[in-house]
Amino acid sequence: MSAGRHRMRSNIHAAGAAAAVGVLVVTAGGYFGYRQLASSDCSGKIELSVAVATELAPAVDAAATEWEKEGAAVGPTCIEVNVSASDPVEVAATVAAKHGAILGGVGQAPGTAVSPDVWVPDSSTWLLRLKSGGASAFEVGNGASIAMSPVVVAMPEPIATRLGWPDKQLEWNQLLKQVNSSRPIKTGIVEPTRDAAGLSGLLSLTTAAAGAGGESADKNRIAALRALATESSALRQDLLAKFPTAPDATTIAGSLGAAALSEQNVIAYNSKKPPVPLAALYLTPPPMALDYPFAVLPGIEPAKASAAQVLYEVLTTREFRDRLAVQALRAPDSNWGAGFNAPRGAPSPASGDAPVAPPPQGGVAAGSLDPTAVERAVSSWSIATLSGRMLAVIDVSGSMKTKVPAANGATRQQLIVDAARRGLTLTDNSWSIGLWIFSTNLTATTDHRELIQTGPLSRQRDDIQSALEGITPSSNDTGLYDTMLAAYREALRGWEPGKVNSIVLFTDGENDDPDGGITLPQLVTELKKLKDPEQPVQVIIVGVGPDVSKAELDTIADAAGSGGAFIAKDPTKITDVFLKAIALRKAPS
Numbered sequence: 001m002s003a004g005r006h007r008m009r010s011n012i013h014a015a016g017a018a019a020a021v022g023v024l025v026v027t028a029g030g031y032f033g034y035r036q037l038a039s040s041d042c043s044g045k046i047e048l049s050v051a052v053a054t055e056l057a058p059a060v061d062a063a064a065t066e067w068e069k070e071g072a073a074v075g076p077t078c079i080e081v082n083v084s085a086s087d088p089v090e091v092a093a094t095v096a097a098k099h100g101a102i103l104g105g106v107g108q109a110p111g112t113a114v115s116p117d118v119w120v121p122d123s124s125t126w127l128l129r130l131k132s133g134g135a136s137a138f139e140v141g142n143g144a145s146i147a148m149s150p151v152v153v154a155m156p157e158p159i160a161t162r163l164g165w166p167d168k169q170l171e172w173n174q175l176l177k178q179v180n181s182s183r184p185i186k187t188g189i190v191e192p193t194r195d196a197a198g199l200s201g202l203l204s205l206t207t208a209a210a211g212a213g214g215e216s217a218d219k220n221r222i223a224a225l226r227a228l229a230t231e232s233s234a235l236r237q238d239l240l241a242k243f244p245t246a247p248d249a250t251t252i253a254g255s256l257g258a259a260a261l262s263e264q265n266v267i268a269y270n271s272k273k274p275p276v277p278l279a280a281l282y283l284t285p286p287p288m289a290l291d292y293p294f295a296v297l298p299g300i301e302p303a304k305a306s307a308a309q310v311l312y313e314v315l316t317t318r319e320f321r322d323r324l325a326v327q328a329l330r331a332p333d334s335n336w337g338a339g340f341n342a343p344r345g346a347p348s349p350a351s352g353d354a355p356v357a358p359p360p361q362g363g364v365a366a367g368s369l370d371p372t373a374v375e376r377a378v379s380s381w382s383i384a385t386l387s388g389r390m391l392a393v394i395d396v397s398g399s400m401k402t403k404v405p406a407a408n409g410a411t412r413q414q415l416i417v418d419a420a421r422r423g424l425t426l427t428d429n430s431w432s433i434g435l436w437i438f439s440t441n442l443t444a445t446t447d448h449r450e451l452i453q454t455g456p457l458s459r460q461r462d463d464i465q466s467a468l469e470g471i472t473p474s475s476n477d478t479g480l481y482d483t484m485l486a487a488y489r490e491a492l493r494g495w496e497p498g499k500v501n502s503i504v505l506f507t508d509g510e511n512d513d514p515d516g517g518i519t520l521p522q523l524v525t526e527l528k529k530l531k532d533p534e535q536p537v538q539v540i541i542v543g544v545g546p547d548v549s550k551a552e553l554d555t556i557a558d559a560a561g562s563g564g565a566f567i568a569k570d571p572t573k574i575t576d577v578f579l580k581a582i583a584l585r586k587a588p589s
Helices: 017-021 031-036 057-070 088-099 125-132 157-162 172-179 196-210 214-230 236-240 249-254 263-270 302-314 318-326 371-385 412-426 457-469 480-493 520-530 550-560 571-583
Strands: 004-008 044-053 077-086 118-120 151-156 187-190 258-262 278-281 388-395 432-438 448-456 500-507 538-544 563-568
Touching (some): 044 057, 044 302, 057 077, 057 318, 088 125, 125 196, 125 371, 151 196, 151 263, 157 278, 172 196, 187 214, 187 236, 196 214, 214 371, 371 412, 388 480, 412 457, 412 500, 412 538, 432 457, 448 457, 448 480, 480 500, 520 550, 538 550, 563 571
Parallel strands (some): 044 118, 187 258, 388 432, 388 500, 500 538, 538 563
Antiparallel strands (some): 432 448
């Protein structure tokens, strides 16, 4: 859809608009009062750019057109609203670049992309991820939702009927059993790093796996991740194209059998009269719904913030609820307007049917969605689906004996080894991994010692697991610089095309080599000499505890050309920091 352009008038003043220094979440006010004060005179123009999730954009555009007819302005200044239908992942990439955030799996923003004044993505999880990714100006508050669509499991009706649809209420743990069975339903997903419905479904499925407890939970979770990855798609249209194109049993059996999508996706798909309609399964517990938050982005000028406030009021009227229904969307309270074509078996809050998870009351920051859970799901997905060649290098200097009271007295070494073990479980046999340890003078000539030579996990997974379990701290110092240079040379020597080649080094302190060794400037010089754009090696350094120097580690990672330094000041958070760091590896171009 092309951008809509509207000239709107209403006498609103800019008082209170300074709140727009963060993500301004607008609240109900008095649009009708503003409308009564509309004036036909204006002495200037404000352009308000509004990027809206594609499926919602027609409703917003139509409401803005109606608003234009009635007139609106900020004081004597007219407002022109430019509504653009935008894929949330593309806007997220643009906003992340502007505000210095890092979002795994999102990719780079186009060079010509411009951040909007107002953004209405399909889910508050985008705002949450931007905040968690380093966009400190983002204050995710009371999610000012203007629409809603439940996340469902879309399934060809013949398959759904065999599972008892529409009469039987299914649960996520039942779907998990189907995904991980000996004759599984072919289940797919839109990349959850790029799609909010996919992320919501992934969170629900992994939560169901965690219900098994212990090793069974990890086994179920990893099996589900790999099953979903087999039929994953970067684009929603590509995933929908995998559903059956003919009603015969052979075609149905060979096609996609289930996917986490929005209710709106299912309604839109079935409206085209496909040969095999999709059933919308509302599983329990209900996953996080798409909540379409109205977010005024950081840095907007006060006059625009006032204009955005009135636009929000336009988008919360009863008339707008009916516009939502035309686009197969619900109102924020999960009820629907006139003309909504509900899928068979769809619960309606008005009739007291089975619950549908509404948009979070109090906002995602108020505890309805754990930021750590989101980051962990995104990280686990990225590791499980992006194969690599990795040399893991673990500090075993004397300071690793330090006990961490918050971890029931476990040492820093034990926490690092546990993080590495957890990461290993997420990798499949397409990976190649090696393992070094380092301190000072671990051999007659080096500060490091190779435990496992880098090679395919298909033949040495058990060896790496055993080697990890045998790691204990030494009583020596920290030969960081010499070890990093040696590791970089080794990574180049074994560089493998088609994979993400990386070094992951864990340390809890600065370089401390009493026997000499190279200096930091010498290390930087050598890394820059060795760096080869045709054979990139990503250097990821995970610093643990209060004694690491972020500046030192950043200098090393920057000299290598890609990667980064990640700090876990609290050693109990090392697993999450490690998984996030690995997830941010970039796929080879």
